[in-house]
Amino acid sequence: MKTSKSREALEQLRKIDWDSKRIQTDSDFADIKHFDLTNPDYKILDMQPTLEVLYRRFAQQLRFSLYNLFRHKAEVTFGSVVSMKFGTYSLDTKEAASLHAFKVTTLKFNGFVKIDRSMITALIDLFFGGSGDTLTSEEEREMSPTEKRMLHRFLDASLENLQEVWETIIPFKIRELDTSSTPVSHFFYNDSELIIISRFTVKIADIEGQMEVVLPYRAMEPIREKIHSYNNTSQDPKWKNTLQENIMLAPVDMSATLCQVPLSLKEVLDLQAGDVIKADIPRQVTVRIAGVPCLKASVCTIDSNMALKIMQRIRQKEKSE
Known part of the structure; x- marks a missing residue:
């Protein structure tokens, strides 16, 4: 069996037209890029x-x-x-x-x-x-x-x-x-x-x-x-x-929440002109710059105007906590 198979393979190789196989057209080299090392x-x-x-x-x-x-x-x-x-x-x-x-x-x-x-x-x-x-x-x-x-x-x-x-x-x-x-x-x-x-x-x-x-x-x-x-x-x-x-010249928004009062929806609907909402102003608030908490400040008044006195910076660790 091995001898017959090897003879068949040799016979097929003998029948190949090798001259025709060596001929290649320009389209076969269309994707080849030329690179001149002397350039x-x-x-x-x-x-x-x-x-x-x-x-x-x-x-x-x-x-x-x-x-x-x-x-x-x-x-x-x-x-x-x-x-x-x-x-x-x-x-x-x-x-x-x-x-x-x-x-x-x-x-x-x-x-x-x-x-x-x-x-x-x-x-x-x-x-x-x-x-x-x-x-x-x-x-x-x-x-x-x-x-x-x-x-x-x-x-x-x-x-x-x-x-x-x-x-x-x-x-x-x-x-x-x-x-x-x-x-x-x-x-x-x-x-x-x-x-x-x-x-x-x-x-x-x-x-x-x-x-x-x-x-x-x-x-x-x-x-x-x-x-x-x-x-x-x-x-x-x-x-x-x-x-x-x-x-450093870019403008930013600074904000601080002075108080928060919890009210029910019924209490809000019952509010009338002249009503007074009692609120406790905290001694210290968080100042946010562009929405990011950056400073701690105390609430005070200057010339009858409410003001914030910067106390300290908020470190990155405090922000994450």
Whole structure:
């Protein structure tokens, strides 16, 4: 029996057309997702949520800094965080843009800020009382010392805000560098080095321009774990203080029951105008805030007005009891 069964199995295998079984159509691979490990974007995917939180906060703080500097309502919108090779990014800087380098002394790496030159011209015009709609000439001109000082004030405010948001995670001290003596390209090893670009849109007095903060990816590697463990609510004391201050301004209702008189339904129906209901006012009552018992108070009178004198707080254990 075993021999006959094995022969039948071999015979069935021999009859199979294996060439036809190897042919597969494109529909067989429809559910397969392609993942390119050579794509640099995958390296920041795990850090991207935290970076977005940081740079959204940076956009909010920069908005207030611009208002204090130019006395005009400003809108700073965070765009995206992307990664690419430095050589690819260098090809994109041919348009009219200004690059300003900085050094993070605590982590020992360099980055730079890229600002549209038309935006710089408009901000300078606003600072000196203009409308900001000055047209930029096609030929780049040398800025005057006064204009350079104003530009440095804007850069100082931007870098200070950048330092503040990063210091919620790690020590992050920034110092502006002189790009006239050291070009930005000298801060990177080669064109294949990976960089992280954070893009923002700045709009002030109907003038809109682009701003980018560029950091080398190698600077993120040593602090990757801290970026992963970053918690927006527990590690940002300013956010917690602001939230607490706003909560303290919320209005609440305070109430206290001074007396309770048990009456039957018949007694209530028999009440007439002018009847007097006798009630004993207790010496101490419970004060409820938003319906929650929080305080003990004694009943007293001040200037012929009934009042409550706070005696003590009610602890959580007393509430549960």
